[in-house]
Amino acid sequence: AQTVTQSQPEMSVQEAETVTLSCTYDTSESDYYLFWYKQPPSRQMILVIRQEAYKQQNATENRFSVNFQKAAKSFSLKISDSQLGDAAMYFCAYRETGGGADGLTFGKGTHLIIQP
Amino acid sequence: SAVISQKPSRDICQRGTSLTIQCQVDSQVTMMFWYRQQPGQSLTLIATANQGSEATYESGFVIDKFPISRPNLTFSTLTVSNMSPEDSSIYLCSVAGIFGNTIYFGEGSWLTVV
Numbered sequence: 671a672q673t674v675t676q677s678q679p680e681m682s683v684q685e686a687e688t689v690t691l692s693c694t695y696d697t698s699e700s701d702y703y704l705f706w707y708k709q710p711p712s713r714q715m716i717l718v719i720r721q722e723a724y725k726q727q728n729a730t731e732n733r734f735s736v737n738f739q740k741a742a743k744s745f746s747l748k749i750s751d752s753q754l755g756d757a758a759m760y761f762c763a764y765r766e767t768g769g770g771a772d773g774l775t776f777g778k779g780t781h782l783i784i785q786p
Numbered sequence: 787s788a789v790i791s792q793k794p795s796r797d798i799c800q801r802g803t804s805l806t807i808q809c810q811v812d813s814q815v816t817m818m819f820w821y822r823q824q825p826g827q828s829l830t831l832i833a834t835a836n837q838g839s840e841a842t843y844e845s846g847f848v849i850d851k852f853p854i855s856r857p858n859l860t861f862s863t864l865t866v867s868n869m870s871p872e873d874s875s876i877y878l879c880s881v882a883g884i885f886g887n888t889i890y891f892g893e894g895s896w897l898t899v900v
Contacts, residue, residue: 703887713876715829715891717787722887761828765889773819773831773880774889 672697674764676777683752684785690737691747691780693762699723703765704738704745705774710758718760721745722767749782757784788813788881790892798898804867807895809879814859817882819889820852824875832877835862869899 673696683689695704706718721729721738728736733750749756759781763774789812799805809818818835833841833854841854856862866873879892 705888707891713823713894713896715878715880715894717888717890720888763889767887773821773834774829775831776828778828 672699672764672766672775674762674775674777676762676780678780679778680781680783682783682785683749685752685754687752688748688750689752689782691749691760691762691782693745693747693777695743695745695762695764697743697764697766699766701767703767704736705763705765706734706736706745706747707761707763708756708758709761709779715761719747752784754784754786757782787883787888787890788815790879790881790890792879792892792895794895795893796896798900799869801870801899803869804865805869805897806863806865807877807879809862809864809892811860811881815881815883816859818856818862819880819882820854820862820864821878821880821891822875823878823894829878832864835864866897869897871899873897874899 675694702723704721708716708718719731735748737746759779761779762777765774766772791810793808820832821829823829831844832847833843835841835854835856837856853865876894876896878894880889
């Protein structure tokens with residue numbers, strides 16, 4: 671079974687600084703999707719960024735970017751110019767491709783604190 | 787992205803009772819899923835809701851406890867049966883996007899069992 675590991679239960683960063691959240695995963699598949707979701711106190715799960723494993727180029731969405739290392743099975747999220755609104759739980763997630771009906775496998779999450 | 791509405795958004799339930807959560811999507815989707823998030827924990831997949839057939843349950847979840855319906859491509863329900871305090875959680879409906887490569891979530895249903 672696939673597993674997703676987030677080794678940082680909590681991270682703190684000063685406003686306007688850059689922070690990197692770590693995620694590793696274990697799979698025997700060669701093609702899959704990886705995601706970062708943000709969960710603010712409202713509990714809504716918000717998609718931050720998505721990466722297809724077959725793509726070598728790292729995904730970027732405005733201030734959010736990933737460092738995808740397929741061989742190392744690593745998928746870290748970098749948040750640049752951190753803002754107070756970025757404070758939330760961040761979950762890394764994995765999903766197989768190939769037309770399967772599988773849902774997401776989540777890591778345990780990282781609580782991100784933004785210091786003003 | 788799809789707009790996903792869940793009802794109720796929050797409820798306090800008596801132990802031993804059952805509650806049905808509804809999930810409505812604004813467009814037809816192929817895959818719908820139900821997740822549970824216990825307090826302070828990550829999300830765990832309960833089951834995949836299959837249109838026109840029985841749901842596919844993950845290990846540790848059974849149909850008698852979490853019956854699921856999916857009568858069409860835009861609607862699903864999850865029932866939490868014979869509730870105990872351990873069932874106090876957020877239950878989230880999610881759907882796969884049109885190309886199946888992204889999963890979107892409803893706002894969740896926060897249940898407290900007393």
